[in-house]
Amino acid sequence: MNPEGYISYKPSNTVVSEGIYQYLRGSIYGSIWGLISPFPEAGSAVAIAGKKTGIFRLSPLFSSVPSNAIMFGTILGVQRISS
16 A cells, blocks of 8 residues: 555556466466476376376376466466456
8 A cells, every 4th residue: 555545556458468478478487397397288198098007107298388388377377467
C-alpha cells in the first residue's frame, strides 16, 4: 500500500505482456529440462509399458521437451499474472 492510502494497480496490457514474457521464459526453461530429463511423459507408451512390466526405461531423446515446456511455461505465466 502506498502512502496516499490507496492501492495502485498495473495496467492490464502490462500484466498481459509480463504474463506472456514469463510463459515464453518458462517454456525455454522447460525445454532445457526436457533435454536433460530421462523421465517419460505421463501417459506415453514408454511410461505405460514401464508401469506394466515394472522395468524403468529412459525416454527417447527429445521426447519430453514439449510437455515440459508447456508445463513450466504455464506455471510461470500464471504465477506472474496472479502476483
